[in-house]
Amino acid sequence: MPIARPTPPLLSAASVLSGLVTLVLALAGAPAAAQRVPAFDAAQPPVPQQDAKAQQLREQLRRVRLPAGFQIELYALVPGARHLAVSPAGDRVFVGTRRDTVWAVTDRDGDRQADEVRALAPGQGFVSPNGVCLTPAGDLVVAERNRVLRLVGASRAGTDASLELVTVVPQGTLVPPEEARPNHGDRTCRVSDDGWLYITLGQPYNVQPREKVALYERLGIGGLVRLRAADGSAREVLARGVRASVGMDLQPGTGTVWFTDNQTDHMGDDIPPGELNRITRPGGEHFGYPFIHGRNTPVAGTAVAPDLKDLPPPATWTPPQAEFPAHQAQLGMHFYRGRQFPASFRGGIFVASHGSWNRSQATGALLNFVPLQPDGQAGAPTVFAEGWLDQGRYWGRPVDVAELPDGSLLVSDDHAGALYRIRYSAP
Ligand SMILES: [Ca+2]
Ligand SMILES: [Ca+2]
Numbered sequence: 478m479p480i481a482r483p484t485p486p487l488l489s490a491a492s493v494l495s496g497l498v499t500l501v502l503a504l505a506g507a508p509a510a511a512q513r514v515p516a517f518d519a520a521q522p523p524v525p526q527q528d529a530k531a532q533q534l535r536e537q538l539r540r541v542r543l544p545a546g547f548q549i550e551l552y553a554l555v556p557g558a559r560h561l562a563v564s565p566a567g568d569r570v571f572v573g574t575r576r577d578t579v580w581a582v583t584d585r586d587g588d589r590q591a592d593e594v595r596a597l598a599p600g601q602g603f604v605s606p607n608g609v610c611l612t613p614a615g616d617l618v619v620a621e622r623n624r625v626l627r628l629v630g631a632s633r634a635g636t637d638a639s640l641e642l643v644t645v646v647p648q649g650t651l652v653p654p655e656e657a658r659p660n661h662g663d664r665t666c667r668v669s670d671d672g673w674l675y676i677t678l679g680q681p682y683n684v685q686p687r688e689k690v691a692l693y694e695r696l697g698i699g700g701l702v703r704l705r706a707a708d709g710s711a712r713e714v715l716a717r718g719v720r721a722s723v724g725m726d727l728q729p730g731t732g733t734v735w736f737t738d739n740q741t742d743h744m745g746d747d748i749p750p751g752e753l754n755r756i757t758r759p760g761g762e763h764f765g766y767p768f769i770h771g772r773n774t775p776v777a778g779t780a781v782a783p784d785l786k787d788l789p790p791p792a793t794w795t796p797p798q799a800e801f802p803a804h805q806a807q808l809g810m811h812f813y814r815g816r817q818f819p820a821s822f823r824g825g826i827f828v829a830s831h832g833s834w835n836r837s838q839a840t841g842a843l844l845n846f847v848p849l850q851p852d853g854q855a856g857a858p859t860v861f862a863e864g865w866l867d868q869g870r871y872w873g874r875p876v877d878v879a880e881l882p883d884g885s886l887l888v889s890d891d892h893a894g895a896l897y898r899i900r901y902s903a904p
Contacts, residue, residue, distance in 0.1 A: 510644045516634040517581070517595050524580075524594040526554055534895055537872050541864035546819075546904040549862070549888075552896040553582045553591030558889040560665050560724075560809055561879035561896075562609040562617065564632035570879070570896065571597065571617050571631070572889060573609040575663055579619055581631070582896065589881065589898060598628055598640060607663035607723075608677075612706050613670055620664035620676050623657035624648040627706065645674070645709040652698055656681060661721040661739075665809070669732055674706035679721035683742050684767045684782040694718070699766060701725065701736060701756070716756050718763035718794060720770070724809040724829070724877065733757070737807040737828060738797070741770055742835040743781050749774035751801035753810070753828060753847060753855060763791040772796045798847075798855035804833035805841030809877025815884025818901050825849055827886065828858070829875040832866055842866040842874050844888065862899065865890070 534551050541549050557574040564570070568587065572580040581597040584590060597617070608620030615632035618625065625646035634640055651657070651664070661679025668674050680689070680699030693699045697714035701722065704712035715734065725736035738752040749770035756762060768777045768790040777785035801807055810828045825848040832842030843863035848856040865873035874892035881887060885900040 510647075512642050513639045514598050514601065514642045516598060516628075516631070516638040516640045517636050518599045519636060521596060521599060524554055524556065526591065526594065528554075530554060534873075534893060537893075538897065540867060541862055543862050543899065547862075547899055547901050549897050549899045552589070552887060552898040553594055554894060555580050555582060555594055555889070555896055556894040557891050558876065558894060558896055559607045559663070559891050560609055560877045561887060561889050562611045563879050563881060563887065564611065565615060565882075566632070567882040569632055570887060571609045571611075572896070573607045573619070575605045575607055575891070577603045577606070579603060579606045579609060579617075589883070589885065589900075591896070595636075597631065598642065601626070601642070605659070605663055608666040610666040610668050610674075612668045612672070616706075618645065618666055618668060618674060618706060620651075620666040622659075622662040622664065623651045623654065625651060625666075625674070625676070625709065643708075645706065646704070651676070652678060652696065656696075656698055661723075663723055665722070665724055667725055667727050667734075668706045669727055672706050673703045674709075675701060675703045675715065675725060675727070675734060677701050677719075677722035677725055677736060679723065679739075680719075684720075684776060684785070687784045687788060690767065690785070690788065694763075700764075701734065703759075713760055715759050716754075716762055716764055718766045718768075718791065719754070720766045722754075724807065726810050726812050726826070728812055729814050729824075734759070735798070735810065735812075735826065737810055738764065738766070739806055739808075740804050740835075741776055741781060742804075744774075744776075744779070745803075746836050746838075747803050749776070750797075750803055751805055751807045751830075752797035753799040753801070753807065753826070753858075754795070755798045755855070757795075762795045763793070765794040765796065769794070771800050799858050801828075801830065801845065801858060802840060804836045805843070806831040806833060807845070808875075809879075809889070811878040811880060811886075813880065813886075815880055815882075817884025821848070822846065826855070827861065827878040829878050829888065831874050831876060832871055839866055839869055839871065842871055844875060844878065862888075865892075 562571040570582040605622040617631035627643040629641035658681040701716040721739040830841040842865040846861040
């Protein structure tokens with residue numbers, strides 16, 4: 478089938494507007510509701526930190542290969558650790574999971590080693606609270622599979638505190654309930670300085686069937702949406718034509734949204750590539766899926782999506798800024814803001830790859846670094862850290878990358894159940 482050439486993207490204003498109106502009608506939430514909940518349950522013991530597992534992980538971390546001058550160390554044991562949000566002071570890290578828990582990881586004495594790992598706001602019935610992000614005021618936003626909550630002042634809450642819990646998007650209304658499934662149902666989020674909450678929404682299939690394509694483009698499923706972090710109002714679709722993004726960041730200074738997109742399964746060992754994307758026209762771009770993956774790998778009409786044969790592709794689409802090797806599963810990403818690392822890293826992007834499952838030989842489980850060129854486009858990715866895959870077996874699988882105020886990196890690992898810290902000192 479013909480594939481549209483990658484030209485500057487443009488959806489008609491009418492189609493964007495009609496999609497937006499439909500979306501608002503379909504998904505406008507009730508007014509944000511608030512209640513008070515205990516920040517922690519003192520009767521629930523914290524996660525033990527100094528045990529045999531910690532010692533084993535410290536040994537295994539010696540196998541991780543890094544550029545000269547970098548060291549990696551265990552920061553905390555955190556079961557099922559997924560996406561990360563670091564408090565402005567750096568003394569607390571919130572960690573999402575695909576289970577029913579959001580963790581608060583606290584470093585009381587500022588020695589860059591966690592002292593306490595506790596479940597935050599237990600008893601709230603979290604369902605895959607994978608996405609965590611902080612507002613400028615220090616509220617924690619929790620993006621679950623099909624609900625969004627905001628915990629006011631969570632960054633500063635002590636063990637005995639209570640928190641105001643605000644429902645930003647009521648249960649069952651982030652996406653239509655029949656579209657909320659475990660497959661690609663893990664959200665990620667960011668909040669901009671001006672109060673917009675950005676959320677990635679994976680589409681729940683390997684490739685969506687024909688009858689879902691128009692619906693998903695209208696709702697931003699297989700895309701990104703934004704809404705007001707205060708109350709969930711003013712929702713709009715930011716990006717369409719995405720398969721399953723599980724990572725994004727806002728570029729410091731510009732606020733431009735960049736995001737990863739995961740590869741289609743069952744197309745063979747070496748296609749299609751993974752993607753890093755940049756939104757240059759919020760709401761007006763199509764990123765190619767399910768018509769094409771990467772820069773030039775057709776999907777619609779191939780063996781994984783025969784029913785999409787002859788479905789008209791968008792007139793224009795936006796190719797990725799960078800491609801990654803097939804099936805490595807790029808998840809979290811982070812613009813490096815600090816000054817601890819050498820100058821060549823500043824302003825570039827770290828990307829966590831979770832590692833393949835849909836490949837005859839496993840690959841991935843590493844961190845990539847993607848530099849930005851002077852014109853703002855991405856340069857070629859390089860491997861920054863690897864070694865979690867040992868003789869075909871994973872002992873760890875990176876999920877997300879974040880940064881402490883001193884410019885060191887945190888890496889989450891949902892396989893080992895841990896956070897690591899990577900720091901630099903000149904060799
Ligand atoms: Ca500490
Ligand atoms: Ca794409």
